Amino acid sequence: MWIDYNYLNSLRTGTAEDPLRILMSACLTGIECGYDGTANGEYPSALKILKYPTVKITKFCPEEFSFGTPRAMCDIYGGTGFDVLKGTAKVLAEDGTDWSEGMIRASEKMLALAVENKIEIAVMMDVSAACGSQVIYDGNRFDANKKYQIGAGVCAAQLINHGFKVISQRDYKSLEILYSKIDTAHTKNASAIDHHEIQWYKDYFKDK
């Protein structure tokens, strides 16, 4: 779990003149860059961010950058995105093709955009082998006995390794803090919780 609440709380307040600089998974902004040419569904928690004049959003789809759209699905085998970057795990497409190199290239492009745009926070699609930041599949998502693991996808891991902070579209407590930084009139929902606090997560990863 890489959510840094101290960092989130210390984020400055964005203004129209000096907006908060946010990097988002492009699919979370409605861009149809998912593997099947859709936007992977609508996530109001993420779309809400786009409505404010107090943000400057950098949108990027790393998988589209390296593999185009539409494309196969892919997952990480033998570790997490951090391990792929170290060369000890692989990203494999559905047909077994090794996508590790392309994914690492995409993560480097995402990092370059984050640096160039002086990103202050990233909001990324969880579970993706590229953009996941809290939970990802452990191997083949199509396996009847599919497993999840705590960990980041390759691109989120690249950002985290370089000091950027990443939250996901379902980290509702963190998003409440972010909303309060981009809308001074926002009243935080005190009952909102992040994904690592939900019962499924606690039950599934109870030994981790």
Ligand code: SF4
């Ligand atoms: S999760 Fe990331 S890689 Fe997948 S479609 Fe969205 S932006 Fe692209």
